[in-house]
Amino acid sequence: MNLIALSWNYIKAKPLNMLLNMLLMGLGIAIILVLILLSSQLEDNLSKNKKGIDLVVGAKGSPLQLILANVYHIDFPTGNIKLEEAKALSRNRLIAQTIPLALGDNYRGFRIVGTNHDYVKLYEAQVAEGELWKNNLDVVVGANVAEKLKSKIGDKFYGAHGLSVADMDHDEMSYHIVGILEKNNSVIDNLILTNIESVWAVHEHDEEHEDEHGIPQIGSAYTSGFPDGDEDAEITSMLIKFRSPMGAVTLPRMINSQTNMQAASPAFETQRLFSLLGIGVDLLKAFAAIIIIIAGLSIFISLYNALKDRKYDLAIMRSLGASKTKLFIHVILEGVIITVLGGILGFLLGHGLTEFLAGLYEKSDDIGLTGLVFVNQEFLVILISVGIGILASLIPAINAYKTDISEVLAKE
Amino acid sequence: MIIIDNLSFGYSNHKILSIPHLEVKESEHLLVLGSSGSGKTTLLHILGGLLAPKQGKVTIGETDLYRLSGTQRDKYRGQNIGLVFQKAHLITALSVQDNLLLAQYLAGMAQDKGRVKEVLEELGLGEKRKKSVRELSQGEQQRVTIARALLNRPRVILADEPTASLDDKNAEKVINLLKSQAEHYKASLLIATHDQRVKDRFELQLNLATV
Numbered sequence: 260m261n262l263i264a265l266s267w268n269y270i271k272a273k274p275l276n277m278l279l280n281m282l283l284m285g286l287g288i289a290i291i292l293v294l295i296l297l298s299s300q301l302e303d304n305l306s307k308n309k310k311g312i313d314l315v316v317g318a319k320g321s322p323l324q325l326i327l328a329n330v331y332h333i334d335f336p337t338g339n340i341k342l343e344e345a346k347a348l349s350r351n352r353l354i355a356q357t358i359p360l361a362l363g364d365n366y367r368g369f370r371i372v373g374t375n376h377d378y379v380k381l382y383e384a385q386v387a388e389g390e391l392w393k394n395n396l397d398v399v400v401g402a403n404v405a406e407k408l409k410s411k412i413g414d415k416f417y418g419a420h421g422l423s424v425a426d427m428d429h430d431e432m433s434y435h436i437v438g439i440l441e442k443n444n445s446v447i448d449n450l451i452l453t454n455i456e457s458v459w460a461v462h463e464h465d466e467e468h469e470d471e472h473g474i475p476q477i478g479s480a481y482t483s484g485f486p487d488g489d490e491d492a493e494i495t496s497m498l499i500k501f502r503s504p505m506g507a508v509t510l511p512r513m514i515n516s517q518t519n520m521q522a523a524s525p526a527f528e529t530q531r532l533f534s535l536l537g538i539g540v541d542l543l544k545a546f547a548a549i550i551i552i553i554a555g556l557s558i559f560i561s562l563y564n565a566l567k568d569r570k571y572d573l574a575i576m577r578s579l580g581a582s583k584t585k586l587f588i589h590v591i592l593e594g595v596i597i598t599v600l601g602g603i604l605g606f607l608l609g610h611g612l613t614e615f616l617a618g619l620y621e622k623s624d625d626i627g628l629t630g631l632v633f634v635n636q637e638f639l640v641i642l643i644s645v646g647i648g649i650l651a652s653l654i655p656a657i658n659a660y661k662t663d664i665s666e667v668l669a670k671e
Numbered sequence: 672m673i674i675i676d677n678l679s680f681g682y683s684n685h686k687i688l689s690i691p692h693l694e695v696k697e698s699e700h701l702l703v704l705g706s707s708g709s710g711k712t713t714l715l716h717i718l719g720g721l722l723a724p725k726q727g728k729v730t731i732g733e734t735d736l737y738r739l740s741g742t743q744r745d746k747y748r749g750q751n752i753g754l755v756f757q758k759a760h761l762i763t764a765l766s767v768q769d770n771l772l773l774a775q776y777l778a779g780m781a782q783d784k785g786r787v788k789e790v791l792e793e794l795g796l797g798e799k800r801k802k803s804v805r806e807l808s809q810g811e812q813q814r815v816t817i818a819r820a821l822l823n824r825p826r827v828i829l830a831d832e833p834t835a836s837l838d839d840k841n842a843e844k845v846i847n848l849l850k851s852q853a854e855h856y857k858a859s860l861l862i863a864t865h866d867q868r869v870k871d872r873f874e875l876q877l878n879l880a881t882v
Contacts, residue, residue: 260773268769272763577721577745579748579774580746580748580774581749582746583741583745584742664722665721669712
């Protein structure tokens with residue numbers, strides 16, 4: 260027998276009360292944990308993928324769409340921009356680096372991105388097998404792509420027009436896998452990378468037809484910079500890194516007002532996205548906090564009522580040698596045991612629910628959503644909940660501490 | 672052994688009772704008589720260290736009870752004073768055995784299941800060890816509280832109206848047990864009662880009405 264066993268026996272003597280309090284506490288904690296897990300993973304993911312990109316320049320349209328399409332590869336592009344214009348802009352002295360992107364095709368739902376080796380360096384991706392592309396129509400696939408499609412070096416495939424599955428195939432030109440990237444936990448895992456000229460070639464099949472059976476042609480700018488294109492050549496967008504913070508001040512305004520292109524900042528747009536989502540998340544968090552507070556209140560009420568009936572028990576324990584402090588701890592422990600059990604329940608429920616939700620949403624693998632990770636904030640939530648448990652049992656515990664043994668025993 | 676010196680205390684509605692000197696030796700039994708409201712319970716609580724007197728000294732063995740700090744007194748009580756009340760206040764959330772183990776734990780003694788079994792068997796409750804307290808009859812419950820009071824081999828046993836809510840047969844049993852066990856443990860026994868059935872069983876009597 261010890262204080263924990265004693266408190267536990269009292270809790271066990273009222274199982275329904277315990278269940279209600281535990282469920283309330285568990286539910287509140289679970290909701291908060293789900294929100295924390297989802298938003299922290301999403302935020303993590305979004306910030307990792309926009310690292311090193313100060314500005315995205317593309318066709319006019321929604322700036323958020325521009326970012327989603329060209330940085331996160333989830334939305335459709337806003338359109339195309341002229342290669343010449345892009346090249347001209349890239350010579351601006353405020354710009355340190357530009358990476359051109361050409362989107363438009365997919366293979367079984369994985370986007371084919373025309374770009375150069377700088378893009379791979381931007382995400383610090385490593386080659387697991389083979390090498391990066393050099394020739395037109397050579398591709399390198401991300402780790403998730405390779406895993407899902409069971410791709411090997413040397414495989415050939417036809418891209419499909421558009422960015423989602425089941426569009427028309429370009430069955431004239433086949434891509435050729437020359438490399439597979441290591442898993443990088445960024446958006447690059449889900450991409451198929453190639454030269455910009457390859458993307459052009461697939462679309463302009465009339466002119467390039469003779470190349471199909473010919474010798475592979477080396478790309479004109481596969482490591483860095485812009486490919487050689489005619490005056491009609493277009494790309495989808497370019498990712499820009501500033502040379503100095505001054506760029507952030509003048510470039511977007513200059514591009515938006517003086518060119519046919521649009522500039523959008525990933526940092527600003529994701530922040531905007533989060534502030535939109537944030538209202539909902541905050542509302543749900545407040546709701547969960549209210550549940551936790553009600554759980555605390557419920558623990559308080561059941562302890563308070565129970566202790567009214569237990570005054571004699573407490574007096575007897577004192578007469579058996581228990582000090583005031585022991586009784587105080589005994590009552591606090593009751594609140595703490597219930598909240599800790601509720602916390603464990605909430606922890607399991609929260610992670611289980613997140614994993615379940617991640618399983619429901621097929622894109623969650625791409626984003627890397629899972630219920631099996633731990634975030635530091637969780638410990639804080641559980642700590643606060645235990646704090647609420649202590650707070651809820653504080654007044655009953657003080658009453659227990661102050662029990663006047665003689666008076667209680669004389670009143671029988 | 673328990674000694675009272677110059678004790679004076681207030682009880683119901685500010686009546687004051689004074690006891691200049693009283694000594695109950697080892698193995699001695701004292702019956703404290705008086706109608707309800709005569710201060711019996713208050714006196715017993717003072718002797719048990721549950722309630723500080725207005726003035727005076729209570730010594731058990733060598734220890735001046737009210738010189739101890741609150742926590743020390745709680746512990747001293749747990750180890751040296753066995754208390755029995757009119758109603759059997761047992762912890763209903765616990766089994767018979769756990770009630771007794773709790774008494775050892777709260778008094779800061781080693782928890783000894785063998786000792787618990789021994790005491791329960793002495794009181795004819797060996798069978799009920801694992802039972803929930805709720806399953807026992809009134810008489811059995813009162814016997815468990817006696818077992819609990821004896822468990823830590825106290826020097827003093829204080830019983831406040833131990834027979835008041837029992838029928839003749841059980842009252843007889845409880846008094847016999849208290850007497851024999853107090854003798855067995857060489858403890859001083861004080862019983863406060865207004866129960867006529869108990870009166871003739873004790874030689875040494877203190878009538879509070881005449882103090």
